Amino acid sequence: MIKIKFLSVGKTHEKWLEEGIDMYVKRMSPWAQFEFIWLKDASQLEKALSAEKHVVILDPKGQQVDSHRFADWFFKKVEQAGSRLTFAIGPAEGFSEKVKAEYEAISFSQLTFTHQLARLILIEQLFRAFEIKKGSAYHK
Amino acid sequence: MIKIKFLSVGKTHEKWLEEGIDMYVKRMSPWAQFEFIWLKDASQLEKALSAEKHVVILDPKGQQVDSHRFADWFFKKVEQAGSRLTFAIGPAEGFSEKVKAEYEAISFSQLTFTHQLARLILIEQLFRAFEIKKGSAYHK
Numbered sequence: 001m002i003k004i005k006f007l008s009v010g011k012t013h014e015k016w017l018e019e020g021i022d023m024y025v026k027r028m029s030p031w032a033q034f035e036f037i038w039l040k041d042a043s044q045l046e047k048a049l050s051a052e053k054h055v056v057i058l059d060p061k062g063q064q065v066d067s068h069r070f071a072d073w074f075f076k077k078v079e080q081a082g083s084r085l086t087f088a089i090g091p092a093e094g095f096s097e098k099v100k101a102e103y104e105a106i107s108f109s110q111l112t113f114t115h116q117l118a119r120l121i122l123i124e125q126l127f128r129a130f131e132i133k134k135g136s137a138y139h140k
Numbered sequence: 141m142i143k144i145k146f147l148s149v150g151k152t153h154e155k156w157l158e159e160g161i162d163m164y165v166k167r168m169s170p171w172a173q174f175e176f177i178w179l180k181d182a183s184q185l186e187k188a189l190s191a192e193k194h195v196v197i198l199d200p201k202g203q204q205v206d207s208h209r210f211a212d213w214f215f216k217k218v219e220q221a222g223s224r225l226t227f228a229i230g231p232a233e234g235f236s237e238k239v240k241a242e243y244e245a246i247s248f249s250q251l252t253f254t255h256q257l258a259r260l261i262l263i264e265q266l267f268r269a270f271e272i273k274k275g276s277a278y279h280k
Contacts, residue, residue: 016159023154066200066250109249110206112279117264124257139252 002032002078004126005052008089009045011038012116024123031130034123042091046099049088054081055103057088057095058118062105067139070106071129089118142172142218144266145192148229149185151178152256164263171270174263182231186239189228194221195243197228197235198258202245207279210246211269229258 012018025034039045049055056077065073078085088095088103092115108121131138152158165174179185189195196217205213218225228235228243232255248261271278 014160014163016156016163019156020154020160023156060206064250067252070251108251110204111210111248111261111265112207112268113261113264117261121251121253121257121261124253125251128252 002083002085003035004032005035005037005086006089006119006122007037007039007045007048007052007086008115008119009039009041009091010115012119014116017116017120020120021123024120024127028127028130032126036119042093042096045088045091046096049086049099049103052086054084055086055088057090057099057103057105058108058122059090059095059100059105060107060110060112061100062107064107067125067128068132070108070125071132073106074126074129075133087122089115089122091115142223142225143175144172145175145177145226146229146259146262147177147179147185147188147192147226148255148259149179149181149231150255152259154256157256157260160260161263164260164267168267168270172266176259182233182236185228185231186236189226189239189243192226194224195226195228197230197239197243197245198248198262199230199235199240199245200247200250200252201240202247204247207265207268208272210265211272213246214266214269215273227262229255229262231255 012021028034037048039048054077108125113121128139152161168174177188179188194217248258248265253261268279
């Protein structure tokens with residue numbers, strides 16, 4: 001079982017977003033378990049990251065991926081990381097230079113999203129990665 | 141009042157996605173009206189586009205934008221287009237070469253999204269564009 005943590009600043013208040021994220025969590029339940037951790041602010045996030053082993057940050061300046069490259073990257077990473085991976089979603093002001101220098105960064109888009117929407121996009125791409133691996137019709 | 145049409149293939153069935161899109165539609169109601177049109181398939185979408193005046197397609201190979209550039213582009217475009225703009229979201233297999241050659245294309249990401257998620261991302265970026273123009277704290 002793959003165990004994935006999401007670390008982000010500020011909790012999601014929109015019910016519809018939680019429902020969307022829950023839908024993907026349930027769909028992935030045969031393969032992966034998720035844990036969502038909310039931190040109060042950027043410095044708390046930074047502190048929490050330093051306690052994690054295999055951290056990937058989502059940052060517009062990171063390595064640009066399409067869905068296939070993300071899937072390939074993800075499964076390689078998961079293997080290296082002994083099935084334990086931590087994704088960090090940046091605070092509104094972005095990650096500090098220190099964090100950016102320290103961790104591997106993946107870029108989904110040049111756009112700025114709310115961190116809530118970023119969580120939804122990340123979890124949909126993780127679900128898509130599993131579907132790509134299975135060779136299902138979800139990812140055409 | 142700006143009038144914006146979204147053309148896409150296949151209707152959204154997920155209730156949470158409709159709620160999310162509705163939330164942004166309501167937030168933009170002082171400035172913009174939205175119309176969502178669903179087509180049966182790619183050829184119906186193509187036909188519908190030919191009847192529209194100012195069409196922009198969302199395509200991974202289009203002009204890459206960040207949120208600020210998208211906002212600038214959007215308000216210029218809206219002015220040129222007499223406040224009537226039509227966004228087309230590609231079918232699962234992507235747009236045909238004919239469509240890609242004919243219309244201006246904007247790229248939000250190299251990732252593949254469900255067309256439902258693409259609608260949510262587009263409408264959030266439109267809301268963000270209005271907030272950027274107002275200089276609000278939404279877009280930091």
